Amino acid sequence: MEFGLSEEQLMLTESLRGFLDERLPMNKLREIAEGGLGFDGELWSGLTEQGIMGIMVPEDFGGLGLSLLDAAVAAEALGYHAAPTPFAAALVMAPLTLIASGDRAQQKAWLPRIASGEVRIGVGFAGMSGQTGEAVARLDGNKLSGCITGVLDGGDATHFIVYLGDGRAALFAAVEEPGVSVSTHRSLDRTRPVTALVLHDARAAILGAANDPKAAATAVLDAGRVMLAGDTLGAAQSMFDKALLYSKERVQFNRVIGSFQAVKHTLADIITMLEPCRSLVWYAAHAQDGPAEEARVAALQAKAHLGDAGREIARLATEVHGGMGFTDLLGLHYWFKRIAFNRQLLGAPERCRHEAAVAQEWVS
Amino acid sequence: MDLRYSSRHRALQEDARSFIKEYGHLSPKTGGGRKRPDARALDWQELLLERGYFARNIPREYGGFGLPVDIMELAIIAEEFSIAGVSPGIMNQGISMLVPTLLEVGTKEQCIRWIGPTIRGDIIWCQGYSEPGSGSDLAAAKTSARVEDGQFIVNGQKIWTSSAHYADMMFLLCRTESDKSKHDGLSYLLVPMNAPGIEVRPLVTMTGRAEFNETFFTDVRVPTDQIVMGRGDGWHVANVTLKYERMLLGDANKLTYRLARAVELMKKTMLAGRRFIDIPEYRERLLKLQGEVMASKYHGLRLMTEQAKGEDSGVKRLIVKLNGTMIAYRLSSLVVDVLGAAGLAYEPVGEASEDDEATTWQIDNMYDIGLIIGGGSSNIQKNIIGERGLGLPREPKSVPPAVRG
Structure with missing residues (x-):
């Protein structure tokens, strides 16, 4: 029995903290926070070099295949520096959704792109999240309609995953799709925004391979x-x-x-x-x-x-x-x-x- | 992070479980510890010592089981006994404070003489630290001992000496070097309670029971070899003892056990036709405490892991007493509220008093306040955390107000 972090986890903390110490001084944080999108290209590519994009992506798909405890250690470091960057949804919940509910082809298509930092997927829930706001979604074939507010990591997201009430998930592109309206607002926390999705028969891929x-x-x-x-x-x-x-x-x-x-x-x-x-x-x-x-x-x-x-x-x-x-x-x-x-x-x-x-x- | 036990630890867990299954019915009632162990408790203690479920790491020559320290083993034993509701053995100040102190700073002769009878429950100790004029400021102790005819002659008064009314011995902090500074003038003596000149007066607490005493010393004679370390080392020895006391207070096993009892009680106790657990306001309080108990429990595992690796946990260890005693108080407060008006009948004194569930909870709830204060009150804990743990400067010295005359 051992209750604590491994050497590797301590190193992960140290390297992330060191990176953010250097790259995210107060004036930089203020500058990014002014936009309120919770995203900065320079910071994102720096974090890509740090290797956290693939933290939850299995090694077979080009990721690090680490545990949720590793991700929690990274989350702590990001919180410590109030880092204006997608993480909980884009780098943890989205890959976990694909692992649990995506079929093999979907996993092959998406997981490597998450691990490389190429796609950033915001995640929202129609019901069940327990947060206030609008949360309705319905699926007609592969057409998704509804309205979901308080979507996480939506600032400059390339795609979204929306969970339906029955536990299935629908994945779709953030832009250039008819029937998809994405509005991202600066939030109380200028380091991360809130996003509202309004969908009218938006074409979506269904992630429905989970047994339960x-x-x-x-x-x-x-x-x-x-x-x-x-x-x-x-x-x-x-x-x-x-x-x-x-x-x-x-x-x-x-x-x-x-x-x-x-x-x-x-x-x-x-x-x-x-x-x-x-x-x-x-x-x-x-x-x-x-x-x-x-x-x-x-x-x-x-x-x-x-x-x-x-x-x-x-x-x-x-x-x-x-x-x-x-x-x-x-x-x-x-x-x-x-x-x-x-x-x-x-x-x-x-x-x-x-x-x-x-x-x-x-x-x- | 690996919360699984090694095969050796799993084997110990199995052993402990089958031991409890076979002999658990011989266990005395758990809790209490506020009276002298009876024959049943002494027999149980002997059995635990024989099987290595008690004093597991104390050398055999001192009456222990003689195994090398493995903090995980101790945690497994404590947990199994706690889950089964079986007594883990005698808990008192001699065992949890004096014994580790002697092991750390006592002589071999002292260890041989005192540890065996203490862990068997034959010698009961009380702690002579606080005085009416020195509670939080322990080093200001005035009780004195001078040397005369090869003996210490003790004079003075101690307070909050729990169990002094039935104890055989006291570990006493007193002033032996009147010419030295406050902290350098103290010594740590082992005093027989039957010595002529000792008077114990019960001190009734807010529970209505005489859990503490005042102890008076008038020319009490103590052999000069009954000193731990040397003359003037008393402050050092007392701090060794306090370290073990603070580890004892705020124990997470106790919190887990209490939480489970609170859940049980809230599932069966009714208010206006509803179980308490179904009433959102009470359930929310219970859930909040569950989160805090979980945090304390895993904090304990973290400290244990660090201790096993020989790491210094620093401020993480200093917070345990403050955190644990406060949660314990809030847990017993919730239970007292669930018992409500029906739990107000209160007769705390007498043989049957501890058989009444509500009375026991009321006593525990008040006793919890005693634990928040004892062993260094919460305010003192915060000073220790701030100064030793966080490196904050001490309060500047001030002089007491001048006496008008």
Whole structure:
């Protein structure tokens, strides 16, 4: 038994963090965030060189064939730097959908293109995601109609996958197709947008090869939830690190503010919340390869708990910064909003906990 | 990440399961630990020691089972006993605090003399640390010991000495070097509780039970060889002991066990024709706690892995007590709410008191506050986390307000 990261996983964290440290300084982050698309060509090609495009793509299809825990480690690093880039949907949920529900030909057609960074697929759910907004889709032959809001990783996406209520998935191109209307809006979190899809008899490829489509769809949704939890973990860690550093530098009443118990205890409270969160995220990612009920409860509890702990940590870390934390000057708000975004997507804490109760048969 | 057991560990798990199946009916009731072990508990303890389910890593010459430390083995044993609701053996301050302290800094003679009887449950220890004037500021202890005719002569007062009313021995932090600075003037003595001059007065707590005592010392004589390390080393030894205490408080197994009991209770307890688990407000509280218990449990596994590798977990270990005691309190608070008005009849004193489920939960709920305070209160934990864990500067020294006169 060993509970922790492998050497390779530690190296993945280190190299991603190093890359983002260098390539995404505050002024660059601001510049990309102004557009609000959650995509930057230069950053994307840099990340391609880092090898994360194929993180979930099997080696047979040109990917790295890594585990969801590796992906969670990457999500944490991206959250730490509030990286304005597609990830949870485009590089995790989309390949997992193709692996679980695509036929061999579809896998051959799409997975290598995901691994090379050539396609970026946004993912939305008609029902079942537990988030607010419009979520209706119906399939007539291979023609898809409906309206889905709050689609993840839609900024500059080349394609979309929409899950239907019955667990089947439909894949279609983002542009140049009649009946497809994509509108991407800047969100509260300027590092990632929200996308709305309006579809009228759009031609789509059906990904329907899973034996149990509903279970397959749920597994993909839960994997996405673990990614958002991992992203929040990184963002919360980043806010804590900034608050700790600030508390050791900022002087008031002739003392650094970190010597005041009020501030010291706040930081102690944050780290006491934060470290167990990391273990929960790691476990939840690892558990997705195990028995279904355990996997479900772990993903749902991780999403819920990180949503709540993340919000609390974001507030406390902002408070430690005093008035400066409230301004745009420090840019701390990018992480605050990153955490807020992750909380609402794919089911907020209360919704996830309810699902966890159902999964454990506490209620029907 | 690999949560599977090795074949050796699986074999141990099987052994533990069949042991529990065969002998589990001999186990004393779990929990409690607030009274002297009875004959049933002592027999059970002997059986556990004989089979290596207790004191597994303590050398044979000191009465243990003598196996090299394998933290996973201990976790497997603890988990199996916890799941089965079977007593993992005697838990008291002598076993969980003094024994590891002696192993770390005691002499061989001291280990031979004290460890065996302590782990068998024959010698019960109490802790003489806090004083009325030095609680969180432990190093300000005033209880003194001077040397006279080759013996320490102890005078002073200790407080919060749980189990002093039935303990055989006390590990005592007292001032022996009056000419030295606060932290350098302390020593750690092993004091027999039947020595003339010791008076134990029960201290009734908010639970209504005398769980603690005040202990008074008037010219109490202690042989000079009953000191751990040397004169003036008391602060160092006391910190070794506290380290083991903080590892004990905030144990994730206890949280998992409690959560399971809360779920059971909420599935069977009704309010206005509905099970509590079907009432969204209560269920949400339970689910929230489940998430936190899971996080604590896996945090514990992470620490264990680091410990097995010999890594220093730093701040990750320092948060365990603060985190665990607070969740434990919120869990017992939820249960007390589920019991509601029907759980308010309360007679905490007497033989039958612990047989009543509601009374036990009410006691636990209040006792949890005691655990939040004891072993370094939550506020002190936050100082330790901030200063030792995060490298924040200490509060500047201030002088006490001048006495007007």
